[in-house]
Amino acid sequence: MPLEGKSPFELRVNLGRDVPDSDVRTALATGEMGFLHSFTTGSTVDGPGVRVVGWTTGCQFRCLYCHNPDTWTMSNGIPVTLARATEELGKYRHGLKIMAGGFTLSGGEPLMQDRFAVKLFTAAQKMGIHTALDTNGILGDRLTDRELETINLVLLDIKAWDSERHRHLTGMDNAPVLDFARRLAALNRPVWVRFVLVPGLTDDAEDIGKIAKFSAGLGNVERVDVLPFHQLGRFKWKPLKLKYTLENTQPPGNDLVERTCAQFRKEGLNAY
Ligand code: SF4
Numbered sequence: 001m002p003l004e005g006k007s008p009f010e011l012r013v014n015l016g017r018d019v020p021d022s023d024v025r026t027a028l029a030t031g032e033m034g035f036l037h038s039f040t041t042g043s044t045v046d047g048p049g050v051r052v053v054g055w056t057t058g059c060q061f062r063c064l065y066c067h068n069p070d071t072w073t074m075s076n077g078i079p080v081t082l083a084r085a086t087e088e089l090g091k092y093r094h095g096l097k098i099m100a101g102g103f104t105l106s107g108g109e110p111l112m113q114d115r116f117a118v119k120l121f122t123a124a125q126k127m128g129i130h131t132a133l134d135t136n137g138i139l140g141d142r143l144t145d146r147e148l149e150t151i152n153l154v155l156l157d158i159k160a161w162d163s164e165r166h167r168h169l170t171g172m173d174n175a176p177v178l179d180f181a182r183r184l185a186a187l188n189r190p191v192w193v194r195f196v197l198v199p200g201l202t203d204d205a206e207d208i209g210k211i212a213k214f215s216a217g218l219g220n221v222e223r224v225d226v227l228p229f230h231q232l233g234r235f236k237w238k239p240l241k242l243k244y245t246l247e248n249t250q251p252p253g254n255d256l257v258e259r260t261c262a263q264f265r266k267e268g269l270n271a272y
Helices: 021-030 082-090 093-098 110-126 163-170 175-186 205-218 254-266
Strands: 033-043 051-056 078-081 102-106 130-135 153-157 191-197 221-228
Touching (some): 021 033, 082 110, 175 205, 191 205, 191 254, 205 221
Parallel strands (some): 051 102, 102 130
């Protein structure tokens, strides 16, 4: 299976299952090896400019709308040494500069492999490549303040404000996510907030209003991306023997997307 994928919507399973547990533990502790679903190129939706995206495997959330459930399990990823990932990234360094883009680590949850993430970001910055971390935020305290400087931009998913709603949606509490947002604000690190809009699940106006107020109050949120729910990852759930509950959920209409963006803009944020 090639590391380069056509898109993250390719179903990939068991690609790292032959790696012994002891090697996995060493990889996680040292960051000398990571597990990646794929590298994709040409993204214009994962940070500024045109970007190469490394899709990590491993995630502790279980979002009902997840379009990459094959990234939940680390052993579904391709074992990739830090040297190989760095070399792969190096191929694009000149093009990324011309296109004012960079490298984004997404997933899955990249901070499940926090040592690998820090080392790869450090290598990218040394090559002059802009770095972005797309994260659900729950493991933010794995990185020191100094390590956060290896990330030029954090794309922070805020999935719901109400903790019960968040738990229903993801299986986990959102307090650590909000704490991470506050810490990034205290450090004045640049953040883009990402909010996935799902009709009937995350479209409560009061909840969105609270996320908007919170985000605006942080002072370091440069932009909000409202991401309309879609069904591109639906086909993955069945072969993974997972129960998909959003079979009949439609993408949000333009009115709902506009209303949501307007709620963020009302608080003074740039929302798209
Ligand atoms: S945090 Fe992202 S990868 Fe993890 S379950 Fe949620 S949508 Fe999927």
